[in-house]
Amino acid sequence: MTSEGTAFKTRGSKAEVEEGLDFAPKFDANGLIPAIATDHESGNLLMVAYMNAESLAQTIAIGEAVYFSRSRNELWHKGATSGHTQVVRELRVDCDQDAIWLRVEQKGGACCHTGRKSCFYRSIPVGNGGDPATIALQFQDADKVFDPEQVYGKK
């Protein structure tokens, strides 16, 4: 995909960005925008990742989630090799157009590299007012759908 294919509209005034129909996403200093994937049926948060202009354009073009991997510094068509793609059922942008919401159908049933449905499989106890250094997480809905060693190989 050429750079011409990833040129989004230039951002207008605050009112145009918030109430207009032009899609003019704001990328941060690193050229990235946060992308939040939820399950299209349950509404559960699956993962938080990032997109650059090219991955966002590809996501829109093919209807599957394409992120930008900050650790590998490359485009990341999620599930392209494992088959565990995310089919985009709906894509939305927020008021100031600096975040993307993907409502997805997660193929294979698991989004997280640990083999779990969602990356958010531990809760933080709230309202106890204690010392932050003593917080003990609690596992929630943390059953593994797949064995990471079988899918990704032994590390």
Added chain:
Amino acid sequence: MTSEGTAFKTRGSKAEVEEGLDFAPKFDANGLIPAIATDHESGNLLMVAYMNAESLAQTIAIGEAVYFSRSRNELWHKGATSGHTQVVRELRVDCDQDAIWLRVEQKGGACCHTGRKSCFYRSIPVGNGGDPATIALQFQDADKVFDPEQVYGKK
């Protein structure tokens, strides 16, 4: 709150971060972590914001969402003046502990400063493969719950 009150645990190995019970959140170069709020009943994504260590510690302590406003460069106890607070029903952290998920009860029914339930009131058409510069957003569930001028004053 003193800085002592916001000291989270030091991060351990990858396995400890991903499979352990220690809460050791990772803040970025600006000292921030993304915080994603969804409606605890519908699962709809309400907003994407950021927390620093102090706002995260306060959120955990009081059970209401306290963010860090990047534009105002200050703690932001959402709804503290308008009464439109976000009561935290559940708080979760992701596998590598660099994102926070808040399942909230949004008081007043609207999360967005535009007066809408969610900040994500426009969808991006997917799968057309067209030129990104020609994308036309579509309003979705975009009725205003309140008049921003009444709540925040005329701008």
